Amino acid sequence: MFTTQRHARSPQRRPHGAWQRLASAAALATAVALAAPPARAQQGASTLNTFTDFSTWTLYGSAAASNATPGNGYTYSLLSLTQVGVGGQGGAGWAPVALAIDFNQPFDFSFPFFIAAGSVLRGDGIALVLSTQPGLGGAGSGLGYEGLGSSLAFAIDTFHFDGEPVSPSLQVLVDGSVTPLAASETGLGDAIRDPALQWIASFSYTPSGNDDDSGSVLGTIWRPDLGSFSVSAAVDFAALGLAGNPIYWGFTGTNGLADDGQFITSAMPVPEPRGWALMLAGMAVLGVLVRRRG
Numbered sequence: 001m002f003t004t005q006r007h008a009r010s011p012q013r014r015p016h017g018a019w020q021r022l023a024s025a026a027a028l029a030t031a032v033a034l035a036a037p038p039a040r041a042q043q044g045a046s047t048l049n050t051f052t053d054f055s056t057w058t059l060y061g062s063a064a065a066s067n068a069t070p071g072n073g074y075t076y077s078l079l080s081l082t083q084v085g086v087g088g089q090g091g092a093g094w095a096p097v098a099l100a101i102d103f104n105q106p107f108d109f110s111f112p113f114f115i116a117a118g119s120v121l122r123g124d125g126i127a128l129v130l131s132t133q134p135g136l137g138g139a140g141s142g143l144g145y146e147g148l149g150s151s152l153a154f155a156i157d158t159f160h161f162d163g164e165p166v167s168p169s170l171q172v173l174v175d176g177s178v179t180p181l182a183a184s185e186t187g188l189g190d191a192i193r194d195p196a197l198q199w200i201a202s203f204s205y206t207p208s209g210n211d212d213d214s215g216s217v218l219g220t221i222w223r224p225d226l227g228s229f230s231v232s233a234a235v236d237f238a239a240l241g242l243a244g245n246p247i248y249w250g251f252t253g254t255n256g257l258a259d260d261g262q263f264i265t266s267a268m269p270v271p272e273p274r275g276w277a278l279m280l281a282g283m284a285v286l287g288v289l290v291r292r293r294g
C-alpha cells in the first residue's frame with residue numbers, strides 16, 4: 001500500500017500564513033540551538049543543530065518536503081509526514097546517506113517537530129527510526145513503522161486503543177513491532193498539538209561500557225511552556241541486527257482515522273549581506289593561495 005518510493009522535487013508552494021506561524025516557532029528552536037554550546041563531535045544527527053534540507057531526502061507515501069525563506073532572517077526546511085485535514089495518510093522521509101554507528105559509543109539524534117490538529121480525534125503519531133533499510137511500514141496504529149525489520153524507533157504515539165498506553169505516550173519500539181519495548185504516558189492530551197509551538201525531541205544512547213553493542217536509550221521531548229517528558233529502555237543492537245551495519249535514519253508518521261498534520265523541521269539563519277561579503281572575500285583569498293601553491 002505504501003510501497004511507492006519517490007524523491008522530493010522542487011519546493012512546493014505553501015500558504016504564506018502557514019510559513020509565518022512556522023517561522024515564529026522555528027525561530028525559537030533555532031535560537032535554542034544557537035544558544036547551546038558547540039556540539040562536540042559525536043555520533044548521530046540533528047536537524048536542530050545542523051540545517052537539514054528535506055528536499056534532498058527520500059520520501060514515501062504522503063510525505064512531502066518544502067523550503068522557504070519568508071524574510072524574517074531564517075531559511076526553513078519542512079518535512080510533512082501527513083497533511084492536516086487529510087486522514088488515512090502514512091508517510092516517511094529518510095536521510096539519503098547511511099551513518100556508520102559504533103554501538104559501543106554514545107549517539108544522539110535531535111529534531112524539532114510539531115503537530116497541527118485536524119479534527120477532534122488525535123492520531124496516530126510520529127517515529128524517529130534507525131534501520132538497516134529505509135521504508136514505510138503499516139498505516140494507522142502502525143505509525144509507518146510496523147513491519148520495518150532490523151530497526152529501532154523512538155515514537156510519539158498520539159492515539160491509543162483500550163489497553164494500550166494512554167496517549168500521548170512516548171515509546172521505544174524494536175523489530176518493526178508497535179507493541180512497545182518501553183512506554184511513558186505524558187498526560188499531555190491535546191496540548192501536544194500546536195501548530196505555532198514546536199517540540200524539541202532528542203534520542204540518545206549510552207553504551208553499557210562492556211563492548212557488547214548494548215546499553216540504554218533515552219527519548220525526550222521538550223517544550224518551554226510544558227516541560228520535558230521522556231522514556232528509556234535497555235537495548236541490544238547486536239540482537240536487533242543493527243551493529244556492524246550501515247544505519248539509515250528517518251521519520252515515519254500516520255494519521256489513520258484522525259487527520260492531524262505532523263511535521264519535522266529544520267532552520268538556519270540567512271547570512272547577512274555583510275557576512276556574504278566576508279565569505280566571498282575569504283574565498284578570494286583562498287583562490288590566491290591555491291594559485292600560489294599551484
Ligand SMILES: [Ca+2]
Binds near residue numbers: 124161164
Ligand atoms: Ca497508538
